[in-house]
Amino acid sequence: MAFLQEKMLFRGLLIFCMALVVSSLKRPYTPPTVAHLTDYFPPVSIDKGFSNFFGGSNIRLLSNASMASLALDKSSGSGMVSKNRYYYGFFSAAIKLPSGLSPGVVVAFYLSNAETSPHNHDEIDIELLGHDKRNDWVLQTNIYANGSVSTGREEKFYFWFDPTEQHHQYSIIWNSHHIVFLVDNIPVREFPRNSGFSSVYPSKPMSIYATIWDGSEWATHGGKYPVNYKYAPFVVSFADMKLSGCILNPTEQVSSCSKAGVSSSDPVEGAEFVRLSEKQLEAMNWARRKLMFYSYCNDRSRFKVLPPECK
Numbered sequence: 001m002a003f004l005q006e007k008m009l010f011r012g013l014l015i016f017c018m019a020l021v022v023s024s025l026k027r028p029y030t031p032p033t034v035a036h037l038t039d040y041f042p043p044v045s046i047d048k049g050f051s052n053f054f055g056g057s058n059i060r061l062l063s064n065a066s067m068a069s070l071a072l073d074k075s076s077g078s079g080m081v082s083k084n085r086y087y088y089g090f091f092s093a094a095i096k097l098p099s100g101l102s103p104g105v106v107v108a109f110y111l112s113n114a115e116t117s118p119h120n121h122d123e124i125d126i127e128l129l130g131h132d133k134r135n136d137w138v139l140q141t142n143i144y145a146n147g148s149v150s151t152g153r154e155e156k157f158y159f160w161f162d163p164t165e166q167h168h169q170y171s172i173i174w175n176s177h178h179i180v181f182l183v184d185n186i187p188v189r190e191f192p193r194n195s196g197f198s199s200v201y202p203s204k205p206m207s208i209y210a211t212i213w214d215g216s217e218w219a220t221h222g223g224k225y226p227v228n229y230k231y232a233p234f235v236v237s238f239a240d241m242k243l244s245g246c247i248l249n250p251t252e253q254v255s256s257c258s259k260a261g262v263s264s265s266d267p268v269e270g271a272e273f274v275r276l277s278e279k280q281l282e283a284m285n286w287a288r289r290k291l292m293f294y295s296y297c298n299d300r301s302r303f304k305v306l307p308p309e310c311k
């Protein structure tokens with residue numbers, strides 16, 4: 001009896017210790033505190049800001065169109081596109097990713113002008129890549145400029161939270177100074193505009209897209225794990241969408257710029273948007289040191305000569 005109790009106590013202790021180790025492995029990081037840039041901009045109503053792009057029957061507007069759920073099932077993925085095109089701005093979405101196994105699933109929040117400039121398009125991408133058995137999502141950022149599709153500029157990160165539990169903010173600053181990718185306002189990547197190689201900088205008006213689709217061929221471990229429709233539908237929630245930029249009017253002129261309702265020549269030219277603060281730089285270094293596991297700038301097997309912006 002005593003032996004049995006001891007054994008059970010030991011087993012209980014072991015399980016407790018293992019749970020402790022697992023939970024500390026799962027959430028090892030506390031993010032630094034930074035300015036909440038997302039608070040500067042009002043959310044747009046999704047029915048006012050966006051149209052259906054594809055898979056309309058898999059799109060549901062919720063909570064008075066402040067939120068939308070987009071599904072991927074065997075028949076189709078789904079996507080929305082901004083009604084306007086923008087030249088520079090601050091673009092953001094609060095996203096809650098599908099729970100459960102999601103290999104091959106891609107959720108994307110991105111800027112592109114592939115529809116209007118098919119041969120020399122620009123793109124600024126936040127892609128969330130579903131993962132295999134351990135159920136870890138990956139954040140991928142990428143930039144194309146002037147049709148440079150043969151030179152992917154990918155960087156990949158793990159999260160410091162479970163992105164399927166609640167909404168987290170994914171944002172893009174794009175202005176004449178730099179492109180910044182932010183997650184919950186923590187900058188994870190800055191791509192400066194450098195006059196020395198301006199051709200690699202997106203510089204034509206773009207539309208904003210929010211999509212979910214089947215990336216079986218490449219998304220998870222280079223395509224090793226395709227979408228398993230046994231777990232479908234995969235449903236992503238978009239909320240708190242911010243589209244604050246200079247809007248291109250139908251005569252192809254950049255016309256209205258508004259920051260929190262105030263007109264200016266560029267909504268993202270204020271000091272907070274022109275360069276990263278010390279705190280933001282610190283936070284970005286933290287994110288890159290702890291969570292970035294791939295950068296094209298370190299990929300010497302892919303590039304004999306690294307792209308010019310890689311120092």
Ligand SMILES: *[C@@H]1O[C@H](CO)[C@@H](O)[C@H](O)[C@H]1NC(C)=O
Pocket residue numbers: 045064
């Ligand atoms: C729904 O959203 C619109 C803005 O698009 C707002 O004017 C209206 O008051 C909202 N209605 C409710 C019931 O919240």
Ligand SMILES: *[C@@H]1O[C@H](CO)[C@@H](O)[C@H](O)[C@H]1NC(C)=O
Pocket residue numbers: 120146147198199
């Ligand atoms: C874009 O690429 C084309 C060639 O495809 C080139 O002629 C043009 O100068 C480039 N534009 C910029 C801004 O670099």
